[in-house]
Amino acid sequence: xxxxxxxxxxxxxxxxxxxxxxxxxxxxxxxxxxxxxxxxxxxxxxxxxxxxxxxxxxxxxxxxxxxxxxxxxxxxxxxxxxxxxxxxxxxxxxxxxxxxxxxxxxxxxxxxxxxxxxxxxxxxxxxxxxxxxxxxxxxxxxxxxxxxxxxxxxxxxxxxxxxxxxxxxxxxxxxxxxxxxxxxxxxxxxxxxxxxxxxxxxxxxxxxxxxxxxxxxxxxxxxxxxxxxxxxxxxxxxxxxxxxxxxxxxxxxxxxxxxxxxxxxxxxxxxxxxxxxxxxxxxxxxxxxxxxxxxxxxxxxxxxxxxxxxxxxxxxxxxxxxxxxxxxxxxxxxxxxxxxxxxxxxxxxxxxxxxxxxxxxxxxxxxxxxxxxxxxxxxxxxxxxxxxxxxxxxxxxxxxxxxxxxxxxxxxxxxxxxxxxxxxxxxxxxxxxxxxxxxxxxxxxxxxxxxxxxxxxxxxxxxxxxxxxxxxxxxxxxxxxxxxxxxxxxxxxxxxxxxxxxxxxxxxxxxxxxxxxxxxxxxx
Amino acid sequence: xxxxxxxxxxxxxxxxxxxxxxxxxxxxxxxxxxxxxxxxxxxxxxxxxxxxxxxxxxxxxxxxxxxxxxxxxxxxxxxxxxxxxxxxxxxxxxxxxxxxxxxxxxxxxxxxxxxxxxxxxxxxxxxxxxxxxxxxxxxxxxxxxxxxxxxxxxxxxxxxxxxxxxxxxxxxxxxxxxxxxxxxxxxxxxxxxxxxxxxxxxxxxxxxxxxxxxxxxxxxxxxxxxxxxxxxxxxxxxxxxxxxxxxxxxxxxxxxxxxxxxxxxxxxxxxxxxxxxxxxxxxxxxxxxxxxxxxxxxxxxxxxxxxxxxxxxxxxxxxxxxxxxxxxxxxxxxxxxxxxxxxxxxxxxxxxxxxxxxxxxxxxxxxxxxxxxxxxxxxxxxxxxxxxxxxxxxxxxxxxxxxxxxxxxxxxxxxxxxxxxxxxxxxxxxxxxxxxxxxxxxxxxxxxxxxxxxxxxxxxxxxx
Numbered sequence: 001x002x003x004x005x006x007x008x009x010x011x012x013x014x015x016x017x018x019x020x021x022x023x024x025x026x027x028x029x030x031x032x033x034x035x036x037x038x039x040x041x042x043x044x045x046x047x048x049x050x051x052x053x054x055x056x057x058x059x060x061x062x063x064x065x066x067x068x069x070x071x072x073x074x075x076x077x078x079x080x081x082x083x084x085x086x087x088x089x090x091x092x093x094x095x096x097x098x099x100x101x102x103x104x105x106x107x108x109x110x111x112x113x114x115x116x117x118x119x120x121x122x123x124x125x126x127x128x129x130x131x132x133x134x135x136x137x138x139x140x141x142x143x144x145x146x147x148x149x150x151x152x153x154x155x156x157x158x159x160x161x162x163x164x165x166x167x168x169x170x171x172x173x174x175x176x177x178x179x180x181x182x183x184x185x186x187x188x189x190x191x192x193x194x195x196x197x198x199x200x201x202x203x204x205x206x207x208x209x210x211x212x213x214x215x216x217x218x219x220x221x222x223x224x225x226x227x228x229x230x231x232x233x234x235x236x237x238x239x240x241x242x243x244x245x246x247x248x249x250x251x252x253x254x255x256x257x258x259x260x261x262x263x264x265x266x267x268x269x270x271x272x273x274x275x276x277x278x279x280x281x282x283x284x285x286x287x288x289x290x291x292x293x294x295x296x297x298x299x300x301x302x303x304x305x306x307x308x309x310x311x312x313x314x315x316x317x318x319x320x321x322x323x324x325x326x327x328x329x330x331x332x333x334x335x336x337x338x339x340x341x342x343x344x345x346x347x348x349x350x351x352x353x354x355x356x357x358x359x360x361x362x363x364x365x366x367x368x369x370x371x372x373x374x375x376x377x378x379x380x381x382x383x384x385x386x387x388x389x390x391x392x393x394x395x396x397x398x399x400x401x402x403x404x405x406x407x408x409x410x411x412x413x414x415x416x417x418x419x420x421x422x423x424x425x426x427x428x429x430x431x432x433x434x435x436x437x438x439x440x441x442x443x444x445x446x447x448x449x450x451x452x453x454x455x456x457x458x459x460x461x462x463x464x465x466x467x468x469x470x471x472x473x474x475x476x477x478x479x480x481x482x483x484x485x486x487x488x489x490x491x492x493x494x495x496x497x498x499x500x501x502x503x504x505x506x507x508x509x510x511x512x513x514x515x516x517x518x519x520x521x522x523x524x
Numbered sequence: 525x526x527x528x529x530x531x532x533x534x535x536x537x538x539x540x541x542x543x544x545x546x547x548x549x550x551x552x553x554x555x556x557x558x559x560x561x562x563x564x565x566x567x568x569x570x571x572x573x574x575x576x577x578x579x580x581x582x583x584x585x586x587x588x589x590x591x592x593x594x595x596x597x598x599x600x601x602x603x604x605x606x607x608x609x610x611x612x613x614x615x616x617x618x619x620x621x622x623x624x625x626x627x628x629x630x631x632x633x634x635x636x637x638x639x640x641x642x643x644x645x646x647x648x649x650x651x652x653x654x655x656x657x658x659x660x661x662x663x664x665x666x667x668x669x670x671x672x673x674x675x676x677x678x679x680x681x682x683x684x685x686x687x688x689x690x691x692x693x694x695x696x697x698x699x700x701x702x703x704x705x706x707x708x709x710x711x712x713x714x715x716x717x718x719x720x721x722x723x724x725x726x727x728x729x730x731x732x733x734x735x736x737x738x739x740x741x742x743x744x745x746x747x748x749x750x751x752x753x754x755x756x757x758x759x760x761x762x763x764x765x766x767x768x769x770x771x772x773x774x775x776x777x778x779x780x781x782x783x784x785x786x787x788x789x790x791x792x793x794x795x796x797x798x799x800x801x802x803x804x805x806x807x808x809x810x811x812x813x814x815x816x817x818x819x820x821x822x823x824x825x826x827x828x829x830x831x832x833x834x835x836x837x838x839x840x841x842x843x844x845x846x847x848x849x850x851x852x853x854x855x856x857x858x859x860x861x862x863x864x865x866x867x868x869x870x871x872x873x874x875x876x877x878x879x880x881x882x883x884x885x886x887x888x889x890x891x892x893x894x895x896x897x898x899x900x901x902x903x904x905x906x907x908x909x910x911x912x913x914x915x916x917x918x919x920x921x922x923x924x925x926x927x928x929x930x931x932x933x934x935x936x937x938x939x940x941x942x943x944x945x946x947x948x949x950x951x952x953x954x955x956x957x958x959x960x961x962x963x964x965x966x967x968x969x970x971x972x973x974x975x976x977x978x979x980x981x982x983x984x985x986x987x988x
Contacts, residue, residue: 012638017641019644019647020880021648021651024883028883029881029883030618030882030883031616031882031886032886032889033614033882033893033969034614034969034970035893036896037972040896040897041896043900043903046892046896047781047891047892047893047896048781048892050895050896050899051752051781051782051918052918054757054788055745055753055754055756055782056782057779057780057781057783057784057888058783058787060780061655061784061884061887062884063652063655063656063880064880065883068881071877072621072622074880075622075625075873075876075877076622077641078642078644079622079627079641081641081644082631082638082641082642083627083631084625084628084631085631085632093632093633093634098630098632101629101630102535104586105589106624108586108589108593110620111590111593112598112601113590113594113596114593114596115803115805115809116599116612116803117596117598117805118599118606118806119610119807120610121604122938122942124942125597125942125947126596127595129593129596131592131595132589132593142573142574142575143573154668154866154867154868155667155865155867157863157864157865157866158863161706161863165706185858191856191860194857194860195863196853198861199706199861201708203858204857242562244562244563247566272569273560273568274563274568275569278567287866289632289866296633296866297868298629298632298639298645298869298870299664299665299866299869300665300866300869300870301808301809301810301867301871302866318701339702339704340698340701340706341706342668343609343668343670343696343810344609344610344806344807344810345807345808346808347805347808347868348805348807349805352589352593355589359576359578359589360578360579361533361535361580362576362580363575364578365533366573366575367572367573368533368536369536371559372544374556375551378551378559379547379551382550398561399551399553399558399560400562401560401562431638432639433634433637433638435633438854453535453539454537455537455538456538456543459537488640489640489641490637490640490836490841492837493636493834493836493841497835498844498845498848499847501820501823504833504834504847504848505818505832506647506650506654506662506830506832507647507651507653507655507661508647508651508654508833509651509654509655510660510661
């Protein structure tokens with residue numbers, strides 16, 4: 001084993017697996033469905049005869065024919081070529097809060113009492129899960145200062161979209177739907193804070209950062225008018241900097257008649273420290289897969305928990321869990337609700353996991369989470385700040401919170417090695433390729449790291465060691481960095497292909513057609 | 525302010541007081557509170573959160589949380605006939621093993637070089653959905669069928685420049701509400717009725733409402749009432765004659781036996797994959813998809829993440845990556861017309877595993893077995909006095925059961941069935957008043973003849 005001063009001698013699994021549609025052999029099979037009893041067949045005939053003739057499938061779908069061990073092996077191999085956050089200290093995916101997902105929660109989420117529940121079964125047969133949903137709502141209300149939460153949105157974007165719909169419904173309820181056309185957001189807020197209100201039909205005004213990294217009050221005042229419907233922003237923003245004028249922001253928007261929605265995807269560093277309510281927000285959302293430990297599932301299913309003040313609770317997506325005496329039930333009778341944003345009750349398995357995660361921490365533990373996340377971030381920033389080539393734009397704001405958007409601009413200027421090059425190279429040392437930046441890219445040659453509370457000091461030292469080593473390599477052997485990765489499951493791909501409509505392919509059949517066409521062109 | 529002395533939390537390595545003190549020293553502050561100098565003091569909560577006491581011992585936590593869960597009565601403890609957009613199907617053990625793998629379970633937005641296997645699995649998901657639907661272009665997993673339908677309707681509105689969309693009245697209340705809320709800035713919905721005798725789309729109503737202002741005609745196959753729509757080719761022709769796109773919604777598991785929508789003229793498909801090896805999870809198992817022809821002007825309107833295959837720079841290697849991100853809200857920001865985000869990729873991976881296990885033969889057998897069981901159930905239920913199966917169209921796995929002649933409400937019947945260990949079909953009497961006291965029964969490959977016969981006996985008893 002290496003020491004923390006030397007990068008790990010990592011090599012990723014490389015299986016060179018075929019596409020599954022090219023595997024197997026005719027007649028092989030991996031599964032036998034339960035047999036239909038002869039009495040049933042005698043009563044209704046064979047299955048195909050029950051399909052109206054024109055609707056019968058004439059050609060079988062070209063799915064693989066594979067025995068069970070072959071299917072299992074294929075997907076186990078694909079899993080080995082995937083660097084989940086439980087495999088590596090994933091400080092790399094800044095803004096994503098790649099924290100530990102406790103295994104005891106996985107165990108409970110996979111019991112029939114969670115997995116085999118149907119959304120339409122009677123409430124009397126679902127009292128346990130309803131109590132858990134209600135319990136998480138109460139706890140998130142305390143953590144945010146909001147009065148009610150929905151767990152129907154299946155991700156952060158969907159929850160932010162729901163908040164945009166609530167802003168729309170609120171103004172419509174006051175007869176101001178036509179007048180209230182504008183939503184204000186900021187450049188360093190997640191793109192969805194602009195996109196969601198745009199999809200909901202609003203015009204969006206984006207405030208750009210001033211020299212401190214956040215927009216100043218003057219910019220906000222210039223944007224606010226009697227057309228203002230609301231403010232939708234992150235804080236701390238993607239830079240890890242907390243906009244200290246947020247209270248004035250929400251006050252000014254309120255004075256103009258707008259509502260304020262707080263994107264709390266970046267909440268991990270401020271749990272128990274500051275809340276949506278004290279910051280003047282009417283709404284917020286937590287991404288349960290980020291701050292509240294739900295495993296990210298390669299990109300879901302998870303939950304964007306949407307919180308609102310009592311005044312706005314009637315607009316939340318229906319149904320909501322209510323408690324009557326000792327009994328819990330779904331309340332569908334919500335005439336002012338915006339309607340559905342996702343079918344049924346959302347990803348309830350995520351709600352269960354977050355409930356258990358908060359219960360395992362309590363108030364003191366939650367505060368330790370936040371403080372440790374911020375401590376880890378500042379510790380890593382201290383280490384990285386010492387690496388020549390790394391810079392930390394927007395200094396002078398006090399300590400960063402949960403993450404930092406760094407820059408390799410100095411390294412690029414000196415060596416020609418870019419942040420994209422380093423991003424591929426760190427995979428060679430067993431670290432996840434880091435997140436650079438959301439759009440627009442305002443920090444040059446960006447990389448955004450979020451070393452949340454799940455990572456040890458040794459993990460952080462290792463991360464800094466790797467980046468320091470690569471910065472050295474950029475000076476001594478820049479071509480080696482640019483040609484990375486070298487010890488991952490694959491070398492560089494032809495990145496231009498995936499964005500070229502003539503050559504990209506989302507399916508194997510599409511790819512084979514385009515390959516065939518290309519061959520014909522080549523041979524003609 | 526000096527640091528309080530606390531016990532380290534098992535999930536938080538650096539909560540060890542010793543490490544924490546050393547790290548604070550490295551950063552150059554006395555306490556963690558000093559790290560919050562960027563937050564104005566007046567915004568700080570200044571008191572501990574009021575949360576239940578911590579259950580830091582795994583045994584205590586499990587006792588509490590599993591204790592709550594144990595109040596639930598899952599469908600596996602009874603015989604359930606609930607469907608309506610979330611269904612109980614058989615789940616091969618390999619599916620659960622793969623989606624439990626920490627590599628897939630805890631991955632997220634990493635790119636090709638660290639997460640090659642994740643991308644390949646999703647590309648295989650897309651590829652197999654392509655085989656089932658008959659299309660070359662398929663999205664990565666979407667939130668659910670409702671999300672896929674709503675996005676497809678919005679895509680059609682943008683592609684055709686027409687706001688009006690015709691959708692069937694025989695659609696779930698869930699999906700109807702979703703479309704009304706999510707698509708309202710871009711789509712005006714008009715409903716097309718169904719034939720009360722067959723459950724098929726009312727073609728006269730379609731003819732009356734189609735016009736040059738219609739951007740999309742949407743149907744479902746099977747529809748919400750379970751009926752297999754046989755008029756697909758005619759509906760496609762009518763839509764296309766008026767310059768509208770034809771969108772077909774599908775329950776994916778039917779496509780081992782039903783014709784692929786591409787074969788009867790669909791331009792876009794919106795569907796549900798939950799039946800492909802994913803537990804219902806009180807609705808957490810849903811996973812949608814969108815498919816179409818591979819045409820640049822259609823691709824440009826897909827809002828979701830999509831994974832493209834790409835050759836490696838080293839001969840023989842094949843990789844994958846997020847494709848054409850400029851389509852998505854991540855790049856479009858305030859110019860977005862629909863939004864992307866974290867959806868249901870774990871269930872997309874599971875779907876790939878399921879379809880690989882079943883293959884064409886397994887999927888056909890599952891589909892045929894569902895048809896036989898559900899038709900047997902409908903036939904047997906129709907023999908119960910007071911019970912009718914009113915829609916004459918052929919159904920796939922769900923069908924409407926009417927109790928008007930029994931004089932008993934679905935609500936009361938379902939209470940009585942529950943006392944006998946049976947979850948009766950979903951009560952339609954509120955959302956479908958035109959069907960009277962009706963319930964939507966769902967029968968799949970998990971049901972045995974004995975299960976169905978038990979239901980029939982129980983109903984005879986309840987309605988006697």
